[in-house]
Amino acid sequence: MIEESDPIVRNAERLCETLERLGDALVALDAETLLETEETLQQLLAMLCTVKSVQDKPALAAVVRRSIEALTRCRRLGASFSAIAGTRLRMRTGLETYGRDGGYVQPAVSGSAVKVMI
């Protein structure tokens, strides 16, 4: 009989895999994958943020450590892309894409600026 793994560990593993996939997409500049990971992230976080206890602590600890590394990688790659994209877009379109607080600014599309529907 195959022993069922802890569902919390399973979800944490899925979260980790999603973050690793997100990192790979950031390297490959694959927007389609990014759109897929957004929904998965949302669902997994909704499940995991209400957890009260866990059975397989060593397994969860290993997965969480891997996830932290994957999240750090995503942040680093995201920051690298945003630094270039923000400057290029300002140069190319005159649009400000990041405010002074570092947050995303919805570009005001007008005149000859490019409008993109996602």
Place this chain on the structure above:
Amino acid sequence: MAARSLDAQRYGLDVAGQNIANVNTAGYTRRSVLFAEVPPLDPWSAGGGVDVQALVASRAPLVDARLRFEQPSLSREKTIADHLAIIEANLGKPGASLDDALARFYNTYAALSQSPTSATARQQVIIEGQSLARSFNDLAASFQTAQMSADGELRDTISQVNALARQIADINTGIAAVGVDNAQGLLDQQEQALSALTQLADIQVTQNNDGTIGVSIGSGRALVVGANTYDLSAVSAPPNGYAQVYSAGSSVSTDITSEITGGRIAGLVQVRDVLIPQYRTDLDNLAYGVMTDVNNLTTSGFDLNGNPGSNFFVQPGSAAGAAQTMAVTAAVAADTALVVASATTAAGNNDIARAIAALQDAPISATSTRPVEAWGNLVYQVATDTRAAAQARLGHEQVMQQLKNLRDQITGVSIDEEAAMLLKFQRSYEANAKFFQVTDQTLSLLMSLVGA
């Protein structure tokens, strides 16, 4: 009109052919032809056909600049990881390295305690003592060799920096002579030389309007200004004669070793001046501790002839260099009777032999670690440093790959296409990034559940 138009189209085909021919040429940037309509000369004319307006290379200066920023960090970590991997291999495998030599040495004293007067057992103690000393000597020598190898590589790297600086200065001369609009090939070479230079050190690049560049290193020390170069030099410095990097890019030749924080130079300096010295200190402390503890016991006992015991190992004055000079004293090595096993003048007593054998499981004096543990800690430290450098290298490699992908996607496309691609990807990333804060909190929550 027809002839001019045909010439223009043929030129376009030539450029396409040039692009295909150079697909594998390092540093080559794809060219494209900008065509322009020749306007009609009078209101009744359909127009003058088409003519070539310009030949443009598909460059992405911003991305290239970002790549130049990232490359030195990647190169630094790669250098550290490569050198530490060799050092790690030299440490040997668990159970077949210094740990084994230590165990065998202490075990021969355990055997001697069984038969304190046995000449064979005494000879075995000397043999294993000499073997242990050789193990320490070899490890110290391998650390020193690694330091000297890093130093030699540093000197070579400084020469390479100077060669690249001269190359960039020559390219500047060429660009100034033909004008930036006619210097696409030279601009490719310029970018390639800069890319190679950023692998060696972190540099600052100043772009001039005429296409030439200025390059500085360290805290703004000039390396290339127009057609002139200001060479770096390797100056041997005390106490060990290792090279320091000096720059001629200011009024007085200045030591800029500590100002270079990226590239192979920074990696080599880190390995040579920080990491290996730390490992050598740990190894010396271990050797000093082992020798001192053994000698303290042997000098408190008596040899087989009933005379007061002498040092088993040549006692060093301090820990510095202890591993490199570790040796069994010549007198003991020449006479098995001088091996101390007894705490009394009685030949059959084995108290000292038993006490030395017990050192294996006791903390080294003035520390809380056993000899084998101290060795394990050193091996662990090297492995941790190697892994950290390899991981940092991987992180930088991924950012570099991302930038190269970005450069491929945004060069040679229209402004509209580029902006659309950037916006789409940026929005997709932002859609995920808004969850990063929650992800952080969730991972902290899970960590608290596992008690980590």
